[in-house]
Amino acid sequence: MLEHEPQSATQLSIIRQVKFCAGHRLFRHESKCAFFHGHNYRVDIEVIGNGVDSVGRVIDFSVIKKRFQGWLEENWDHAFLIFQDDTNALSAIRMVEPTKYFVMPCNPTAENMAKYLLEQVAPHVFKGLDVMAKRVVVWETDEACAVAEKKSETTNALTGELQSAVVVDRR
Ligand SMILES: [Zn+2]
Numbered sequence: 001m002l003e004h005e006p007q008s009a010t011q012l013s014i015i016r017q018v019k020f021c022a023g024h025r026l027f028r029h030e031s032k033c034a035f036f037h038g039h040n041y042r043v044d045i046e047v048i049g050n051g052v053d054s055v056g057r058v059i060d061f062s063v064i065k066k067r068f069q070g071w072l073e074e075n076w077d078h079a080f081l082i083f084q085d086d087t088n089a090l091s092a093i094r095m096v097e098p099t100k101y102f103v104m105p106c107n108p109t110a111e112n113m114a115k116y117l118l119e120q121v122a123p124h125v126f127k128g129l130d131v132m133a134k135r136v137v138v139w140e141t142d143e144a145c146a147v148a149e150k151k152s153e154t155t156n157a158l159t160g161e162l163q164s165a166v167v168v169d170r171r
Helices: 061-075 087-093 110-125 152-158 160-170
Strands: 013-024 037-049 079-083 101-104 131-139 145-149
Touching (some): 061 110, 101 110
Parallel strands (some): 013 079, 079 101
């Protein structure tokens, strides 16, 4: 049971960190990223809800672990991420036995991976829950990450009650 607080202007969110290893190459990259290689990826996923439950949680961290980390472990961990247009890499990876790969609709850059997790994976794994992923950060190295974030109009749909109350206050 959610406790709605339309008068509050505070947006609560939680962030869960997930780590996995994967291989990839960047199709049409000008230099070394065109070679098969891998990364120890780190993903930070930020989740918002409509207030908190009776315990005071946006959602229990274990649910994110089970659903989001579970998806990553099953699909991307120890797999090769390959762009669907990269037919040369696809035929190469299919020669290896056993093999694990994931065909992506876009080049597997950190940017595209973050966008894919935010737009495709998060709605799928959080289906039926009163939460949505607001932001996904994919760390390819300790120094470099890409951020995919829902534009505020999208997140406002979930917290519409709260936002309309804020608009009234500004008049
Ligand atoms: Zn790379």
